[in-house]
Amino acid sequence: MQKLETATELEYAFLFTLRKVNSINPEGFKPFFINMPIDPYIKGNYRSRRLSRFTVSGNHLIKLPHGYLFQSKEYNPLVGDIKREFAELDDGLIELDIFTNLVLAFSDSCKLHPEAEIGVHQIRTICSADNLGNPAPEGIHQDGTDFIGIFSVNRDNIQGGETHLYTAKKENPVFSKVxxxxxLLLVNDHDFFHFTTPIKPQYDTQGSRDVFVLTSPSLLS
Incomplete structure (x- = not known):
């Protein structure tokens, strides 16, 4: 769990948790972030994305039918009220034990109902010397779900990409960390807004930030 050092952070300790998932070696995920489909709903071609949804049965995952991501403009002023469609996660990725471990870690940590639907968003954000990458182009926001998990897979040649949590948009963050x-950062979406700062390369070549974002409910229909 993230060490909480201030009185304000201690007040909110039960509403978010940072943990290292020892059963997962992120190296096994890296090949599946290469040549991902570009997110067509964001201008700039700097974000790639896949999305699938699951339920948990014991220690196994059940993949659910293809669906469409939908958020209202109340939660996503940039692309809200749009029915968005993304390619499914690669079958080879879903078959990995470490992928199952990731979804189970999210489900167990959030104490989800056994029939709860979980969306798994696979996201790569890239940047170059000429263009910043923006992991959260919609700004400080909530997703309109119950629980969010952000799992860091890789940071390659980047600066920035610091994740912040807020109790209100105009307040200072109560949590800030790369x-x-x-x-794995676990967040109660009802109680916090979240944001991740833009990324730029450390050196004069392309940089990338690879994450899985898990949500329950999945926001898919």
Whole structure:
């Protein structure tokens, strides 16, 4: 669990948790972030994305039929009220034990109902010397779900990408941290807004930030 150092952070300790998932070696995920489909709903071609939804049965995952992501403009002023469609996660990724471990870690940590639907968003954000990558182009926001998990897979040649949690949009963050590979941040979406700062390269070549974002309910229909 993230060490909480201030009185304000201690007040909210039960509403978010940062943990290292020791049963997962993020190296196994890396090949599946190469050549992902570009997110067509965001201008700039700097974000790639796949999305699937699951339920948990014991220690196994049940993949649910293809669906469409939908958020209202109340939660996503940039692309809200649009029925968005993304390619499913690669079958080879879903078959990995570490992928099952990731979804189970999210479900167990959030104490989800056994029939709860979980959306798994696979996201790569890239940047170059000429263009910043923006992991959260909609700004400080909530997703309109119950629980969110952000799992860091890889940070390659980047600066920035610090994740912040807020109790209100105009308040200072109560949590600020760069998520390192293998770390999972769990957040109650009803109580916090979240944001991740833009990324830029450390050196004069392309950089990338790879994460899984898990949501329950999945926001898919």
């Amino acid at each position: 998520l390192n590979p293998g770390e």
